[in-house]
Amino acid sequence: MPKNKPLLLPWIDRSAKQILSRAGVDISLDEPMEWQKFRQFLAYCTGTNTLDQLASKTGLDSAAIEILVADLEQNGFVWNLPAYDEIPVKLFKAEFNRWLPIWVERMYDQPFWQELYDGTAPAAVFYGWAMENTHYTRTVISHMTLASRYAETGRWSAGQFNHLSEEWDHYQMFFKACAAATAPNLSLTDIRPLSSTLDITHFLRSRARQGTLVYNACEALLEASTVEADLVIDFYQTAGRKLNLNSTFIDELIRHVVVDQNFEHIDIFDHLLSNEESLTQDTVINIFSSCTQLVELFVLWHKQIYDHYRFYKLSELDRAS
Numbered sequence: 001m002p003k004n005k006p007l008l009l010p011w012i013d014r015s016a017k018q019i020l021s022r023a024g025v026d027i028s029l030d031e032p033m034e035w036q037k038f039r040q041f042l043a044y045c046t047g048t049n050t051l052d053q054l055a056s057k058t059g060l061d062s063a064a065i066e067i068l069v070a071d072l073e074q075n076g077f078v079w080n081l082p083a084y085d086e087i088p089v090k091l092f093k094a095e096f097n098r099w100l101p102i103w104v105e106r107m108y109d110q111p112f113w114q115e116l117y118d119g120t121a122p123a124a125v126f127y128g129w130a131m132e133n134t135h136y137t138r139t140v141i142s143h144m145t146l147a148s149r150y151a152e153t154g155r156w157s158a159g160q161f162n163h164l165s166e167e168w169d170h171y172q173m174f175f176k177a178c179a180a181a182t183a184p185n186l187s188l189t190d191i192r193p194l195s196s197t198l199d200i201t202h203f204l205r206s207r208a209r210q211g212t213l214v215y216n217a218c219e220a221l222l223e224a225s226t227v228e229a230d231l232v233i234d235f236y237q238t239a240g241r242k243l244n245l246n247s248t249f250i251d252e253l254i255r256h257v258v259v260d261q262n263f264e265h266i267d268i269f270d271h272l273l274s275n276e277e278s279l280t281q282d283t284v285i286n287i288f289s290s291c292t293q294l295v296e297l298f299v300l301w302h303k304q305i306y307d308h309y310r311f312y313k314l315s316e317l318d319r320a321s
């Protein structure tokens with residue numbers, strides 16, 4: 001423990017007075033003087049100072065620092081390792097799992113989801129979202145093959161290809177849903193994806209070239225909704241009923257959720273990590289950077305879907321029953 005060098009982790013929100021927030025946890029101290037000392041102490045947590053060095057720099061005694069660091073570590077504000085070239089997988093997973101629900105919440109944190117659920121958003125937004133998912137899911141074949149090609153080991157490459165073999169035709173469920181709901185002669189060659197849909201595809205192709213772990217960390221975000229399949233199905237059914245949507249449209253969307261859930265793709269990233277003792281610092285930084293970029297792309301995607309499709313003229317195509 002004395003050789004450990006605490007490292008303050010990034011993405012700490014300092015916007016509130018005398019409060020530090022990170023991944024849903026707040027730290028606050030009432031005393032302004034104590035708060036100043038605490039901020040100074042954190043400034044020394046650069047991953048280069050041992051606990052003894054922190055004690056001499058801050059004037060706090062070593063025992064108090066040990067307790068403070070343990071508390072900060074448990075609440076996800078610092079890591080406390082002797083060096084940071086390699087990050088133990090256990091530590092990485094705790095950090096990843098801390099952020100996963102926060103990322104997913106931000107990806108789907110747009111008012112129109114609630115409005116669809118309440119039946120007050122235009123139905124075209126729901127159809128449009130499904131159409132863009134048709135385009136997106138159709139392109140998994142272009143990034144999962146790359147992820148397989150750039151896999152670090154033969155076993156991971158085979159695993160990635162197996163995932164593709166289970167996923168490549170899911171666009172047909174979205175397409176069948178859209179065709180049933182809008183135009184029976186709808187052809188994929190007649191329609192083009194939104195720019196933000198293409199952007200996500202291109203981004204995932206770029207992540208696939210970074211290797212299996214980085215790519216599948218991003219995939220873990222995309223598969224995360226299958227954890228709460230019941231909630232997703234309730235959303236489809238309720239929005240479908242309130243917006244009087246075509247029953248095949250809803251049935252196909254539900255079928256996709258069930259198929260995804262049964263494949264247990266949500267566990268792929270954990271299975272990959274179960275073979276590893278540690279990850280390089282570069283890999284860890286790449287994973288967190290990639291996931292946060294993907295989240296922001298999703299926010300833009302959903303915004304563009306809403307902005308584009310809410311004015312979309314479906315009236316002459318809509319065969320809702």
Ligand SMILES: [Fe+2]
Nearest residue numbers: 167170256260
């Ligand atoms: Fe799928």
